[in-house]
Amino acid sequence: MRRRSWWRIALGRFRSNKLAMFGVFLIALYAVAAIAHPILMATVWNRATYDPIFGHDDIIIEKTVVEELTDDATQIELMRARMLNPFVAVGDTVSEVTLPEPFTAKHPLGVDNLGRDVLSMVLAASTPSFVVGLAAAVTTAIVGLAVATISAYRRGATDMLMTEVSDTLQLLPAPLLMVILGAGPFRDSLNPLAFGVVYGVISGASGAAIVLRSQALTVLSRPFIDATRVAGAGAKQIILKHLLPHLVPVAALYMLIGASGAIVADGFVSFLGFSDTRLNWGTIIFFALSLPPANRAGIPWEAIISAAMAISLFSAAFYLVGLGFRDIARSTD
Amino acid sequence: MGRFLVRRIISSIITLFLFATVVFFVAKVMMPGDFTNNFMPGLGERRAAMQAELGLDRSVFEQWWRFIGSFVQGRFGETTDGRPILDLMTTLLPWSLLIFTLSVTLAFLTGHWLGKIVGWSKSRRLKGIIRLGAVTTHTLFPPFLAFLLAIAWIRLAGLGGRSAMTTLDNVDQGGIRVGRAFMILPANGEPLLWQMSIAFLVTGILILAIQKPFRRMFRKRIPGWVLFVSWVGLNLAFWQYLGERAKALDILFLLSLPLLAVAILTVGEIILVVEAAMDGVSQEEYIHTARAIGMPEKQVRDRHAARVALLPALSRFVVSLPFVLSGLVIVEYAFSVPTHYGASINFPGLSSVLFASLQARDYPLVVGGLLFIGLISVGARIVLDVLHAMLDPRTRYGQTDRPAEMAI
Numbered sequence: 001m002r003r004r005s006w007w008r009i010a011l012g013r014f015r016s017n018k019l020a021m022f023g024v025f026l027i028a029l030y031a032v033a034a035i036a037h038p039i040l041m042a043t044v045w046n047r048a049t050y051d052p053i054f055g056h057d058d059i060i061i062e063k064t065v066v067e068e069l070t071d072d073a074t075q076i077e078l079m080r081a082r083m084l085n086p087f088v089a090v091g092d093t094v095s096e097v098t099l100p101e102p103f104t105a106k107h108p109l110g111v112d113n114l115g116r117d118v119l120s121m122v123l124a125a126s127t128p129s130f131v132v133g134l135a136a137a138v139t140t141a142i143v144g145l146a147v148a149t150i151s152a153y154r155r156g157a158t159d160m161l162m163t164e165v166s167d168t169l170q171l172l173p174a175p176l177l178m179v180i181l182g183a184g185p186f187r188d189s190l191n192p193l194a195f196g197v198v199y200g201v202i203s204g205a206s207g208a209a210i211v212l213r214s215q216a217l218t219v220l221s222r223p224f225i226d227a228t229r230v231a232g233a234g235a236k237q238i239i240l241k242h243l244l245p246h247l248v249p250v251a252a253l254y255m256l257i258g259a260s261g262a263i264v265a266d267g268f269v270s271f272l273g274f275s276d277t278r279l280n281w282g283t284i285i286f287f288a289l290s291l292p293p294a295n296r297a298g299i300p301w302e303a304i305i306s307a308a309m310a311i312s313l314f315s316a317a318f319y320l321v322g323l324g325f326r327d328i329a330r331s332t333d
Numbered sequence: 334m335g336r337f338l339v340r341r342i343i344s345s346i347i348t349l350f351l352f353a354t355v356v357f358f359v360a361k362v363m364m365p366g367d368f369t370n371n372f373m374p375g376l377g378e379r380r381a382a383m384q385a386e387l388g389l390d391r392s393v394f395e396q397w398w399r400f401i402g403s404f405v406q407g408r409f410g411e412t413t414d415g416r417p418i419l420d421l422m423t424t425l426l427p428w429s430l431l432i433f434t435l436s437v438t439l440a441f442l443t444g445h446w447l448g449k450i451v452g453w454s455k456s457r458r459l460k461g462i463i464r465l466g467a468v469t470t471h472t473l474f475p476p477f478l479a480f481l482l483a484i485a486w487i488r489l490a491g492l493g494g495r496s497a498m499t500t501l502d503n504v505d506q507g508g509i510r511v512g513r514a515f516m517i518l519p520a521n522g523e524p525l526l527w528q529m530s531i532a533f534l535v536t537g538i539l540i541l542a543i544q545k546p547f548r549r550m551f552r553k554r555i556p557g558w559v560l561f562v563s564w565v566g567l568n569l570a571f572w573q574y575l576g577e578r579a580k581a582l583d584i585l586f587l588l589s590l591p592l593l594a595v596a597i598l599t600v601g602e603i604i605l606v607v608e609a610a611m612d613g614v615s616q617e618e619y620i621h622t623a624r625a626i627g628m629p630e631k632q633v634r635d636r637h638a639a640r641v642a643l644l645p646a647l648s649r650f651v652v653s654l655p656f657v658l659s660g661l662v663i664v665e666y667a668f669s670v671p672t673h674y675g676a677s678i679n680f681p682g683l684s685s686v687l688f689a690s691l692q693a694r695d696y697p698l699v700v701g702g703l704l705f706i707g708l709i710s711v712g713a714r715i716v717l718d719v720l721h722a723m724l725d726p727r728t729r730y731g732q733t734d735r736p737a738e739m740a741i
Contacts, residue, residue, distance in 0.1 A: 018461065019461065019464055019465065019468075164344075164347055164348060164351055165351065167344075167348045167351075168348050168351040168352045168355055169355070170652075170654070170655050170710075171348065171349075171352045171655065171706075171707040171710045171711065172352065172355060172356075172359075172655070172703070172707070173655040173656065173658050173659030173662070173706065173710075174655065174656075174659070175656070175659040175660075175663065176658075176659040176662060176663075176687075176703075176706070177359070179688075179691070180359065180363065180691065180699065180703075181363075183363075183691045183692070183694075185363065206655070207652045207653070207655075210652060211652060260472055261656065264472065264474060264475070267474055268474075268475065268476065268663055271476050272666075272688070274691075281474075282474075282476075285474070285476060285477060285480075286476075289480065299484070304477065304480070308473075308474045308477035311472075311474045311477075312469065312472050312473055312474055312477075315472040316468050316469060316471075316472040319468050319471065319472055320468055323464070323468070323605070326609070
């Protein structure tokens with residue numbers, strides 16, 4: 001009988017975890033969105049209306065100026081008409097500009113205060129967010145694993161030094177540091193990739209490294225490590241063959257936590273206007289809140305909620321997958 | 334315990350030293366050139382004289398050493414218009430500190446309670462729902478949450494479109510220029526805030542301390558809600574005694590929004606960790622023993638399982654502390670982002686300094702703000718470590734060297 005490999009068991013456990021699979025589904029959905037946007041722009045959507053940054057759409061209605069309003073759709077009161085054009089008199093026609101309604105075939109999620117299509121903006125923003133998330137995830141895992149294995153394996157002075165550095169970096173909240181970097185002279189070079197990498201280095205060397213190191217220490221204190229040592233295995237073999245496989249699930253958890261943190265931080269930095277990413281879910285919310293509402297009563301909820309949901313769901317997807325890895329780490333340990 | 338505390342404090346001092354170094358170099362990188370670049374572009378000689386006066390002509394290493402030296406002496410420098418940063422920070426710190434402690438306590442209590450119920454129940458559906466809810470609150474976009482809360486608060490309280498902060502005459506002094514940053518600040522410190530914070534702490538400790546002798550004398554526990562009500566009552570009585578009850582309530586009213594927001598953003602993670610820990614604990618031998626000797630199920634859960642499940646939550650919190658802190662700063666600021674819908678609340682806290690100074694490029698103030706955030710972080714770490722050591726003797730005797738051990 002063939003023994004089932006560790007990876008098989010882990011994959012089976014992961015598949016049976018409904019929430020983790022939901023996370024994978026969400027990530028796939030965002031990937032589709034990121035791919036779909038350029039295709040839609042090239043085929044169905046025309047640039048003037050649907051461009052996520054410069055697009056614009058509005059509805060112009062010709063209305064007759066009257067004293068007393070009897071029909072709301074075709075008539076406008078004199079006082080309101082004078083605000084559009086001070087020289088009109090009763091009987092003239094004026095054109096009133098309004099923004100398109102949401103939940104129509106043309107604008108499924110409506111438009112923001114500038115008349116830009118929200119769906120197009122949300123879809124377009126998923127590409128930079130993917131870059132940020134993936135860059136942060138990969139960097140967190142690499143840096144965290146490297147710092148943790150070196151300090152747990154070497155012990156002694158190296159360990160003490162690295163632990164202190166991790167502790168120090170932990171005092172420096174990564175999202176806040178990103179805001180500060182975005183406000184400084186690096187504003188122009190803080191593209192999504194650089195953002196993800198810097199965030200990943202900080203979160204990998206602080207939180208992830210601390211937890212991974214303690215995990216590595218427990219693994220290294222187990223009898224089978226001594227057994228391999230007695231059998232003549234070198235440092236390279238112990239680390240690569242015996243230590244790292246035990247750290248992978250925990251590293252995956254922290255990698256995904258890092259990714260979800262980076263996405264929220266990126267949204268926040270661009271929400272504050274401190275990042276060079278012009279297209280971002282954070283900026284959608286920022287513009288929805290800060291631009292003067294053009295001919296719109298009330299709050300542009302469709303723009304705010306779509307963008308906020310996009311951020312939350314995207315980072316939640318990474319987090320859910322991470323929880324799936326945590327369960328694997330627990331059960332196969 | 335004493336030795337443990339000494340060890341922790343020494344290591345914190347080393348961490349703070351390294352942190353100050355990191356902040357120094359971040360500031361160096363952030364502003365190429367130096368302070369004199371700002372306002373003396375062409376004046377060669379006078380600029381050189383000014384650089385010499387400020388010690389900016391020396392080597393980087395020497396500057397760094399002087400920076401550390403002044404940090405140790407508690408000199409945080411001045412803003413660009415000559416206000417001492419230390420004064421400013423001590424004025425604003427209690428606001429942030431009060432929100433931080435109250436919201437974290439709130440999040441811990443509710444998170445632990447929910448997590449223990451969910452972790453103990455057998456229903457898969459309940460687990461799924463709570464897990465999903467916890468992940469949702471954990472990953473909520475802070476400015477969005479802040480906006481929602483502010484809108485709801487204004488609508489519910491019927492405060493119309495304007496800022497709701499006018500109830501506090503001391504805070505509503507209009508804008509004050511701090512350095513080059515323009516922000517809303519209380520003109521002078523709010524002494525009531527310090528008194529309130531200390532009263533919260535002292536009454537809390539008092540009430541927790543009463544529990545043990547009470548149990549010894551009457552062989553009975555005081556229910557949690559009685560403790561809570563008496564804590565609230567004691568604080569109300571204290572404000573009444575000071576004759577500042579109305580003002581204290583106003584302050585709490587103002588605090589309630591960011592407090593709620595930070596608690597919502599923090600509670601999800603605690604629920605998740607406690608829930609997972611309860612799951613693991615439920616298979617332990619001593620739980621079976623407790624059931625076998627006929628202990629009521631609720632007692633098994635609350636006294637034997639939930640207490641052990643508190644430890645991983647604490648350790649995890651140590652790891653995620655910087656995120657809670659930056660969440661606090663972000664939330665505080667998110668409330669004051671100007672909107673067209675009347676939902677912006679100018680909140681005097683650390684974040685108002687940090688962001689206003691960032692926007693005004695007042696770097697001494699940015700550095701001061703960062704150092705204070707580091708100080709809070711270190712303080713909170715020590716408190717958490719002591720709590721952890723009180724709950725888990727292994728930490729005290731150095732068997733596991735750090736509380737982060739179990740924080741998966």
